[in-house]
Amino acid sequence: MEFINTNLPYILAGISVGGQYALISIGYTMVYGILRLINFAHGDIFMVAGFAMVYLSATSPLYISIPFTIIITVLLGFVVERVAYKPLRSAPRMSIMISAIGVSYFLQNCAWYVTSGLAKQYPKIPWIGDSISIGSATTKIVTVITPILTFILVIALVLLIKYTKIGMAMRAMAKDFETSQLMGVKINSVISFTFIIGSFLAAIGSLLYFTNYTTVTPIAGAMPGLKAFVAAVFGGIGSIPGAVIGAFIIGICENIIKGLGWTTFSDAFTFALLIIILVAKPTGLFGEKSTDKV
Amino acid sequence: MSEKNRSLNGVITPQRKNEFFKSVLGFIRKNWVGFALIAAMFAVIFILEQILPSSSMLFVVLKKGAIYALVAVSMNLLNGFTGLFSLGQAGFMLIGSYTYAIFTIPLEARDAVYQYFNGGIIKFTVPVPVALIMAGLAAAIFAYLIGLPVLRLKSDYLAIATLGFAEIIRAVFQWDKLGPVTNGSNLLKRFPSFSSTLYPFFVSGICITIIVLLINSSYGRAFKAIRDDEIAAEAMGINLAKHKQLSFTISSFFAGVGGALLAMYQTTVQAAAFKSSMTYEILLIVVIGGIGSVTGSILSSFLFIASSEWWLRFLDDETYIGSFRVPLLASGFRKVVFSIVIMIVVLFYRQGIMGTKEISVDAILRFFRKLFGKESREEAA
Numbered sequence: 038m039e040f041i042n043t044n045l046p047y048i049l050a051g052i053s054v055g056g057q058y059a060l061i062s063i064g065y066t067m068v069y070g071i072l073r074l075i076n077f078a079h080g081d082i083f084m085v086a087g088f089a090m091v092y093l094s095a096t097s098p099l100y101i102s103i104p105f106t107i108i109i110t111v112l113l114g115f116v117v118e119r120v121a122y123k124p125l126r127s128a129p130r131m132s133i134m135i136s137a138i139g140v141s142y143f144l145q146n147c148a149w150y151v152t153s154g155l156a157k158q159y160p161k162i163p164w165i166g167d168s169i170s171i172g173s174a175t176t177k178i179v180t181v182i183t184p185i186l187t188f189i190l191v192i193a194l195v196l197l198i199k200y201t202k203i204g205m206a207m208r209a210m211a212k213d214f215e216t217s218q219l220m221g222v223k224i225n226s227v228i229s230f231t232f233i234i235g236s237f238l239a240a241i242g243s244l245l246y247f248t249n250y251t252t253v254t255p256i257a258g259a260m261p262g263l264k265a266f267v268a269a270v271f272g273g274i275g276s277i278p279g280a281v282i283g284a285f286i287i288g289i290c291e292n293i294i295k296g297l298g299w300t301t302f303s304d305a306f307t308f309a310l311l312i313i314i315l316v317a318k319p320t321g322l323f324g325e326k327s328t329d330k331v
Numbered sequence: 332m333s334e335k336n337r338s339l340n341g342v343i344t345p346q347r348k349n350e351f352f353k354s355v356l357g358f359i360r361k362n363w364v365g366f367a368l369i370a371a372m373f374a375v376i377f378i379l380e381q382i383l384p385s386s387s388m389l390f391v392v393l394k395k396g397a398i399y400a401l402v403a404v405s406m407n408l409l410n411g412f413t414g415l416f417s418l419g420q421a422g423f424m425l426i427g428s429y430t431y432a433i434f435t436i437p438l439e440a441r442d443a444v445y446q447y448f449n450g451g452i453i454k455f456t457v458p459v460p461v462a463l464i465m466a467g468l469a470a471a472i473f474a475y476l477i478g479l480p481v482l483r484l485k486s487d488y489l490a491i492a493t494l495g496f497a498e499i500i501r502a503v504f505q506w507d508k509l510g511p512v513t514n515g516s517n518l519l520k521r522f523p524s525f526s527s528t529l530y531p532f533f534v535s536g537i538c539i540t541i542i543v544l545l546i547n548s549s550y551g552r553a554f555k556a557i558r559d560d561e562i563a564a565e566a567m568g569i570n571l572a573k574h575k576q577l578s579f580t581i582s583s584f585f586a587g588v589g590g591a592l593l594a595m596y597q598t599t600v601q602a603a604a605f606k607s608s609m610t611y612e613i614l615l616i617v618v619i620g621g622i623g624s625v626t627g628s629i630l631s632s633f634l635f636i637a638s639s640e641w642w643l644r645f646l647d648d649e650t651y652i653g654s655f656r657v658p659l660l661a662s663g664f665r666k667v668v669f670s671i672v673i674m675i676v677v678l679f680y681r682q683g684i685m686g687t688k689e690i691s692v693d694a695i696l697r698f699f700r701k702l703f704g705k706e707s708r709e710e711a712a
Contacts, residue, residue, distance in 0.1 A: 075487050124678055130486060131416055132681055135618050138611050139677045143670035145608075150663035259607070263498075266491065305502035308495030315492050316480045 046174040047296035055288025056183035060242030061265035062280040064235025070211040070275035077137040080262015081144035086110040086243035087253040094160035107240045114236025148255035159247040267311040273324025365692040396633035401535040403628040405585035411623035413578040414558030422497030425605035427466035427587030428594035432519040440521040452511040470587025504602040524595040627685030
């Protein structure tokens with residue numbers, strides 16, 4: 038009890054950031070599940086969503102800027118897939134990964150160009166940016182909202198994948214890309230749809246994340262992106278509940294480490310966790326075992 | 332057993348002695364153009380240094396290009412020739428540059444550099460060439476230890492794990508408790524650096540030559556076999572674990588030396604600079620040059636550095652023609668143009684500049700012979 042009392046602010050922050058990582062990591066895990074591609078640009082799409090909100094809210098009220106931020110992010114995700122990944126569908130996996138790194142480099146440089154490299158203040162979203170106190174800790178309402186919203190979205194997504202036609206197509210493609218193509222699944226539209234869902238969740242995640250951290254920089258997406266990817270691997274890549282649980286574990290552990298005064302190692306811890314899980318159980322917590330065929 | 336075989340077993344017959352001399356002469360005759368070209372290159376740089384002011388952009392490009400060429404070739408050894416997609420290069424460069432810096436800062440400068448850590452705990456220095464080798468060895472030792480667990484992973488898992496290790500290394504080097512050795516997150520400075528452009532050319536040249544010799548040896552052929560098909564290579568009797576480990580360690584050794592050279596070039600070192608974006612840049616150099624081509628990597632690193640530091644600089648400045656402000660040109664635009672070029676290469680010229688081909692002296696000679704041959708024939712006609 039003593040431990041929880043002193044560390045309550047960190048645990049709360051951990052749960053909140055964990056929820057935000059969870060929203061990003063779903064984008065990674067779904068894309069990897071279908072295309073076997075680490076979408077290195079996903080973290081940067083998340084960053085662009087942050088900047089879109091900054092610029093839109095400067096000129097328009099919130100009820101316009103929030104939907105438009107989400108639309109821009111979704112469009113960006115869609116365009117990135119069509120331009121940078123679709124032409125390489127039959128290329129070796131290494132080429133697609135390099136293309137993803139190229140896109141990430143491109144988006145970061147564009148953001149740098151538009152903002153001249155300056156950190157931008159994120160607009161205050163009323164209500165969710167207000168402070169409340171829970172027990173002994175004071176925090177923003179967004180901290181409480183994040184996990185709730187995350188769970189609602191994840192449940193909606195799981196239902197979508199389980200009970201709709203496009204969800205079935207996604208599952209089929211994750212199982213066997215070529216056979217599902219032969220069975221008449223329109224792979225291009227399913228892949229686009231996957232990217233749209235991923236970007237949509239990343240946009241929501243960025244709204245919540247930057248309300249907490251208040252400034253956006255061109256490299257703001259790199260670290261959360263990598264951490265969300267680690268969460269996806271930790272939970273077993275391709276599995277949505279796995280990614281969410283992994284994200285919460287990483288978010289909470291990272292903040293407790295910060296609370297203990299080891300801030301330097303909070304990022305390193307995430308990667309240490311990644312390496313341990315990769316060596317001990319490469320399929321992650323909930324991943325399916327795949328057999329290599331010669 | 333035939334007569335020929337017996338002579339091969341080490342019995343020096345007059346005939347064999349003759350053959351030996353012939354082969355040496357042949358080697359020199361075959362490669363004299365190459366040797367001459369290298370000598371000429373050094374001479375040209377030397378002369379340029381006498382003529383041009385030392386602040387000329389050309390030297391910046393040549394120095395940095397030579398260093399990046401070494402790092403790019405070392406990454407190519409891993410990614411292009413062994414087929415291990417590793418993204419840990421920045422981490423190994425960091426180890427190299429720190430090792431070099433820590434062991435070469437002069438004793439009298441240590442109190443000023445380690446001002447928060449009572450002058451540090453290392454109270455000796457080593458000569459520069461020794462420190463360069465130590466930089467490589469330190470990176471290689473780390474790589475060996477990291478390789479033990481990580482090299483069992485496949486393709487993209489390996490990429491993300493090595494990326495993770497690079498981040499861990501960066502965090503550890505910034506740790507306060509290690510301050511007496513690494514100076515925490517503060518700068519390391521005042522270590523010896525080079526002033527002549529010949530220096531990085533010389534060191535990188537030697538290192539790249541060693542890598543090329545390795546690639547052309549039986550080890551190199553084993554690496555390529557692993558790249559092309561792991562299962563087939565294993566069936567042919569190649570020890571996968573041993574060769575992957577070897578390639579990883581050697582590549583990291585040269586990345587470490589490259590890191591040390593980079594430290595010398597920058598004259599200061601800070602762990603915060605060795606981000607994953609540095610690895611990405613080197614990877615993109617390798618891709619532009621052609622994955623699996625040493626000369627391609629060298630060529631593209633000079634091109635990359637020249638265009639990012641020099642030729643495309645004008646894109647960053649606001650320009651006026653008369654009173655007309657040229658649109659788009661502003662700070663950062665250079666990088667945007669650059670990344671578009673890179674994306675075009677990645678998407679449409681997947682082979683890069685060279686593909687897996689190499690520029691060789693022979694090919695150049697053949698090209699010219701053809702050219703002149705044709706001309707002389709035309710003259711005759």
